[in-house]
Amino acid sequence: MNSFYGKIVTTWLCLIIPLTTLAQQKNMVLVKGGEFIPLYGVDSATVKVNSFFMDVYPVTNAEYQQFVIDHPKWRKSKVLKLYADASYLANWENDTTFSKDFLPDAPITSVSWFAAKSYCEYQGKRLPTVDEWEYAAMADAVSPDARKKEDYNKYILSWYETSNTIKNPIGSTFKNYWGIYDLHGAAWEWTLDFNSVLISGESRKDVDKDSDLFCGSAAVGASDLMNYAAFMRYAFRGSIKAQYSIKNLGFRCIQDVNTNQ
Amino acid sequence: MKNTANHSFWDIKKAMVLALFIAILPSCSNDKPTIRNPKDMPITGQVIADLTSPPNVPVPIGDRKAKKVIVNMEILEQEGTMTDGVKYIYWTFGGSVPGSFIRTRVGDEVEFTLSNHPDNKLPHNIDLHAVTGPGGGAESSFVAPGHEKTFSFKTLNPGLYVYHCATAPVGMHIANGMYGLILVEPEGGLPPVDKEYYVMQGDFYTKGANGERGLQAFDMQKAVNEDADYVVFNGQVNGLTGDNALTANVGETIRLFVGNGGPNLVSSFHVIGEIFDKVSVEGGSMVNKNVQTTLIPAGGAAMVEFKVDVPGTLVLVDHSIFRAFNKGALGMLKVSGEEDEQVYSGTQMEGIYLPEGSGIQTMPSTATAKEEAPQELSLAEKLNLGKTVYQQTCFACHQPEGQGIPTIFPPLAKADYLNADVNRAIDIVLHGKSGEITVNGTKYNSVMTKQTLTDNEIASVLTYVYNNWGNNKSEVTGAMVKSRRNIK
Numbered sequence: 001m002n003s004f005y006g007k008i009v010t011t012w013l014c015l016i017i018p019l020t021t022l023a024q025q026k027n028m029v030l031v032k033g034g035e036f037i038p039l040y041g042v043d044s045a046t047v048k049v050n051s052f053f054m055d056v057y058p059v060t061n062a063e064y065q066q067f068v069i070d071h072p073k074w075r076k077s078k079v080l081k082l083y084a085d086a087s088y089l090a091n092w093e094n095d096t097t098f099s100k101d102f103l104p105d106a107p108i109t110s111v112s113w114f115a116a117k118s119y120c121e122y123q124g125k126r127l128p129t130v131d132e133w134e135y136a137a138m139a140d141a142v143s144p145d146a147r148k149k150e151d152y153n154k155y156i157l158s159w160y161e162t163s164n165t166i167k168n169p170i171g172s173t174f175k176n177y178w179g180i181y182d183l184h185g186a187a188w189e190w191t192l193d194f195n196s197v198l199i200s201g202e203s204r205k206d207v208d209k210d211s212d213l214f215c216g217s218a219a220v221g222a223s224d225l226m227n228y229a230a231f232m233r234y235a236f237r238g239s240i241k242a243q244y245s246i247k248n249l250g251f252r253c254i255q256d257v258n259t260n261q
Numbered sequence: 262m263k264n265t266a267n268h269s270f271w272d273i274k275k276a277m278v279l280a281l282f283i284a285i286l287p288s289c290s291n292d293k294p295t296i297r298n299p300k301d302m303p304i305t306g307q308v309i310a311d312l313t314s315p316p317n318v319p320v321p322i323g324d325r326k327a328k329k330v331i332v333n334m335e336i337l338e339q340e341g342t343m344t345d346g347v348k349y350i351y352w353t354f355g356g357s358v359p360g361s362f363i364r365t366r367v368g369d370e371v372e373f374t375l376s377n378h379p380d381n382k383l384p385h386n387i388d389l390h391a392v393t394g395p396g397g398g399a400e401s402s403f404v405a406p407g408h409e410k411t412f413s414f415k416t417l418n419p420g421l422y423v424y425h426c427a428t429a430p431v432g433m434h435i436a437n438g439m440y441g442l443i444l445v446e447p448e449g450g451l452p453p454v455d456k457e458y459y460v461m462q463g464d465f466y467t468k469g470a471n472g473e474r475g476l477q478a479f480d481m482q483k484a485v486n487e488d489a490d491y492v493v494f495n496g497q498v499n500g501l502t503g504d505n506a507l508t509a510n511v512g513e514t515i516r517l518f519v520g521n522g523g524p525n526l527v528s529s530f531h532v533i534g535e536i537f538d539k540v541s542v543e544g545g546s547m548v549n550k551n552v553q554t555t556l557i558p559a560g561g562a563a564m565v566e567f568k569v570d571v572p573g574t575l576v577l578v579d580h581s582i583f584r585a586f587n588k589g590a591l592g593m594l595k596v597s598g599e600e601d602e603q604v605y606s607g608t609q610m611e612g613i614y615l616p617e618g619s620g621i622q623t624m625p626s627t628a629t630a631k632e633e634a635p636q637e638l639s640l641a642e643k644l645n646l647g648k649t650v651y652q653q654t655c656f657a658c659h660q661p662e663g664q665g666i667p668t669i670f671p672p673l674a675k676a677d678y679l680n681a682d683v684n685r686a687i688d689i690v691l692h693g694k695s696g697e698i699t700v701n702g703t704k705y706n707s708v709m710t711k712q713t714l715t716d717n718e719i720a721s722v723l724t725y726v727y728n729n730w731g732n733n734k735s736e737v738t739g740a741m742v743k744s745r746r747n748i749k
């Protein structure tokens with residue numbers, strides 16, 4: 001998708017029907033819907049995901065800067081405490097300037113769920129659900145579902161142990177099957193319903209709660225590294241609240257594909 | 262007891278039954294007006310807990326009253342050194358592995374704040390085995406990066422307890438170093454000793470094999486297979502050797518708080534050259550005496566006590582012995598005598614049993630030793646001292662006659678590698694050695710840790726080795742060792 005075409009589409013959208021999303025905006029790619037079994041779905045049943053467009057990259061510092069310039073209520077001095085805790089944009093020099101330590105094209109982090117959600121909505125987009133995010137993120141470079149591949153899982157696990165990846169520019173990781181970058185290897189990303197699968201943090205207790213979810217991995221079929229990677233993502237999501245702003249947590253947006261078209 | 266003889270047998274029996282009866286009844290009046298149930302102990306005042314990193318422990322509680330104890334613990338995910346040239350990302354309670362030592366007494370009310378540093382990637386929590394309550398605090402302490410959680414508990418049972426992170430996947434959080442010890446002292450404190458230290462074993466699983474250089478990632482597969490690359494004390498191969506060695510003086514009583522974080526391996530904790538006078542088995546209230554090796558389960562602990570009678574280096578090991586000599590589970594406690602080095606060696610000679618029946622070793626007299634301490638030793642003196650050092654230090658790996666163990670420990674007998682270069686041999690003893698070498702046609706690729714010995718000890722042990730077992734009879738001097746010490 002070249003950006004020229006993308007621009008035309010965007011402009012056209014803005015002018016004609018700003019509130020209905022019929023086609024993708026620039027720098028988004030189509031993730032073709034399908035069914036999959038999320039690792040920790042509520043009852044490990046198959047989940048159907050509709051087709052959607054997803055941002056190729058996470059939202060950057062520069063993009064978010066423009067957002068707060070345009071929308072003063074999301075500046076760090078103005079934002080309601082209810083919507084963002086004290087760590088919101090913690091490293092910013094002032095209301096509209098991000099820290100010199102970070103690149104303009106590195107992912108924005110230290111933003112709350114409310115802020116991320118609002119950002120997407122202003123673009124005519126929305127945050128992905130956990131299922132949508134996991135569906136897009138189970139792809140490696142060549143296949144839509146790489147969860148059984150050892151290398152894929154090792155890559156993710158090693159990222160979880162690498163610090164400072166939010167200092168890298170977007171696109172520093174691999175391009176996945178759908179053409180999306182940085183789902184693993186840059187920053188954690190907000191999801192719309194991040195707390196839908198409740199992980200108490202007491203993993204052994206979680207075992208009792210839902211044995212289907214956790215016992216399978218406790219018996220550790222040795223190749224089930226994927227469970228560990230996913231464990232950690234779900235544990236992370238379980239530890240956060242919507243007003244939290246966390247240094248390694250950013251976001252990207254998606255857009256529904258209008259099926260009536 | 263002098264009246265006892267006048268009592269009839271029946272009287273004695275009655276008295277005994279009565280005594281037994283009193284002992285059984287917990288609420289019976291006791292001479293001490295102690296409140297028995299820790300739950301009901303009154304709290305008098307508040308203190309901020311002094312947390313220490315290993316091998317140190319905070320000062321004993323002595324006879325202080327039960328208090329509100331504020332504990333502030335910070336979680337840090339940070340890079341550290343596993344062994345020379347090998348880095349690892351540790352997840353830590355308080356910046357060290359094991360995490361900070363927490364010292365409380367029974368009846369304390371602990372207000373625990375767990376902070377997860379904003380730079381951290383992951384959520385964490387803490388499960389304190391000293392806590393009576395769901396998950397040992399894990400659920401109420403589950404905390405995202407950049408946040409903190411506070412919860413409170415009362416210490417009801419005296420003992421030494423493990424704490425650890427219990428966030429999914431638990432094994433990985435523990436394998437990366439998230440464990441430590443919390444001590445709950447009984448009322449009135451533990452009996453005083455001269456020195457106390459904090460030692461904790463852990464097993465580590467790295468992508469590269471043992472000794473492979475660079476930043477090593479955690480290997481989940483090896484962890485699942487329980488195939489450890491490193492088994493270490495205090496988080497790294499040299500956690501308790503060299504500058505990190507424990508120290509004590511002759512005549513002192515030592516108490517070690519020993520824990521085992523796991524995640525997988527059970528420790529056969531042993532101190533070469535010592536017998537534990539007392540062991541608080543599994544960190545609980547049962548005391549065993551005269552113990553050679555005590556078993557410390559993963560997620561468990563023990564308190565061991567012993568008096569050090571002779572100067573020298575005591576070696577702490579997991580007596581599952583390949584872990585000690587090949588994977589790093591080896592620490593040192595250096596015991597200094599009152600006198601200088603020569604006396605110290607002299608004293609050692611009395612305590613050592615030489616199975617080969619080498620006869621009585623004559624050491625220089627104390628008077629001359631004092632003057633000559635910094636000077637070169639004669640060849641005969643070196644051969645004597647060298648034999649002692651060899652028996653104490655090198656023997657375990659290189660074997661009694663220097664024959665080594667093929668492919669694991671290279672030989673020092675008729676060894677081409679040794680005879681080829683004296684300075685290289687000095688360097689190996691001074692600085693340790695890893696990487697592939699070929700000795701007498703056999704390849705070795707292992708790790709010898711640096712040996713913490715004095716210049717004269719190294720000169721002596723090498724002279725002893727060179728003058729035995731068909732080697733080239735080189736003589737090494739203290740000055741030669743000294744001159745190599747600063748090169749690296």
Ligand SMILES: [Cu+2]
Pocket residue numbers: 352384385386426427428434439
């Ligand atoms: Cu943890």
